[in-house]
Amino acid sequence: MLSSIARGAAAGAAGTTALHAATYLDMTLRGRPSSSTPQQTVDKLSEATDTSIPGDEETQENRKSGLGALLGMVTGTTVGVGYGALHKWGWRPPMLVGAVVATVSAMVGSNAPMTVLGVTEMENGRTRTPPLRNRRKNKKARALPR
Secondary structure: OHHHHHHHHHHHHHHHHHHHHHHHHHHHHHOOOOOOHHHHHHHHHHHHOOOOOOOOHHHHHHHHHHHHHHHHHHHHHHHHHHHHHHHHOOOOOOHHHHHHHHHHHHHHHHHHHHHHOOOOEEEOOEEEOOOOOOOOOOOOOOOOOO
């Protein structure tokens, strides 16, 4: 059982790493800012649990950024652990079904807490992040200069 869980955790960590690489590549190519929803989630969790984040304002923002990234890594690794446990218990879906289940699980694992905490909103059946003051508005994405 432990080896299946370890393989699942490794697969979840690898999937999270691939997602981060794709995200940072997109940010580089389009010149877009990073998402603030992980930090907002940490903020809301801190409020909900009546826990303060230590440090001055800059230190708090840095900690929120780090904790937000860690939340994503924990989510991806946990999905892998769950998938590994299901595999050990005999669940052997076709590859496409397994990929869809893992993807939906990761999306629910990351988006559901943000929706419950009010970080994101549902609009016409789609998740929408409330606008932030620092986001570029109505600017076309551009590729890196040559």
